[in-house]
Amino acid sequence: MDSGNAFVAALQLIAGFDPDFLRVVALSLRVTVTAVLIAALIGLPLGALLALSRFPGRALVIVLFNALMGLPPVVAGLIVFLLLSRSGPFGPFGLLFSPTAMIIVQAVLVLPIIIALTRQTVEDLWREYHDHLTSIDLVGLRAIPTLLWDGRFALATALLAGFGRASAEVGAVLIVGGNIAGYTRTMTTTIALETSKGDLPLALGLGIVLITLTILINAAAYGTSRIGIRYAG
């Protein structure tokens, strides 16, 4: 019924350069990009470390991170909410209902994906290049930067998977961000809000914008990696 109106609404949103709408888009991107960067800075080295090290209980840790890739966002949201609430352990920082809280919860959701996929990628590369790296005396932890660099295209996909999970998410950011107009309102929480107000064309229009943005970002990443492969290969 409303699909025609939705496209009109989407076009109006984009063409109108409505400042409120642009703020929502900017906030969504800022939160998700920051969360993915933080998760990458922690997850890439940690995943590689997990791939190369051997310790008792390693299998358990691997299974745990693999399982956490499916951590329900609403659970992550609830945990972060309880931690950041004024009555929780990190209450004095006053972070609840802020973009920082949303970055934290998205980083929590993205981190297991990056750790698990990095671990797998680096482990495969290590198996393949073990002899070569050993021969040039790159062993142990010193091999990590090289392996991460060699696996960069596979790892870029891992980051995109993380980006997708974070940008598509609504439950967790709603709980810890509070969907405050002009402050913590993201694209997904706006869609949820407009749906609840019964403005389905606008909600769907926002959905179209979100999907288009996601496609553009993925296209840019794919293009970059093609160019990279051509010049690196």
Add this chain to the structure above:
Amino acid sequence: MLRRTLLAAGFTVVALSGAVAQTAAPTADNRFITVSSTTSTTDSGLFKELLPRFKAKTGIEVRVVSQGTGQALDTGRRGDADVVFVHAKPQEEKFVAEGFGVKRKPVMYNDFVLIGPKSDPAGIKGSKDIAAALKAVQAKGAAFVSRGDKSGTHSAELTLWKVADVDIDKDRGGWYREIGQGMGAALNTASAMNAYVLADRATWLNFKNRGELDIVVEGDKRLFNQYGVILVNPVKHPHVKKADGQIFIDWLVSPEGQKAIADYKINGQSLFFPNATQPGA
């Protein structure tokens, strides 16, 4: 070669995160309060009207988290809001009695309306007796959507079932559908399955996906819906911004704030009626 590209990659990451961190830095003027309020005040568009006026006058930004009344009061209990602005007088008085709030002040009222499908299977359209209407809905087993989320509207609904002499815990059947969600979601659900639903008038007036739904019962004085505002107790939660929170409360009940509330209309229809000076409200 390898080392150099690695270095470059490292640089890029650092530069990127720096750029993002910079955009993430909070703005200089940081005078704000957090208000936990109900979905109706946001969904109806009231805050969009009030808050810019308040900010222009005082420079204080109001950050509104909209939740059901029960959840909004809980947010205050945990100290995650400075002010709560809700609509369930008994729950509000309990909140103050427990020491979580300083003082409850009445602000405004509107009314609840019973929404139902135009086909009206319970045959109650046009009635002004909400008790008889709900009794008929139950007797006919007509589909009814309940918020089921401890919101102000939900607690009003439960009170009305009692008034209608229906023991909803015992008399509920497949016709009574508790969805545990906000007002908008409840209206969407009712619209999708042509069910009856109790709504606050403001949200209903602002609701767009009506389908076959319309107002079936209105005007009963038992459908009265009072809103109150409370400062979260700084004795329980020392970080509460009591000065700025109090400025907001004082403004809401001042002639200027009350006029701003009265001025908010959709299609010439007022959504909320100020009554801060009415005794006992």
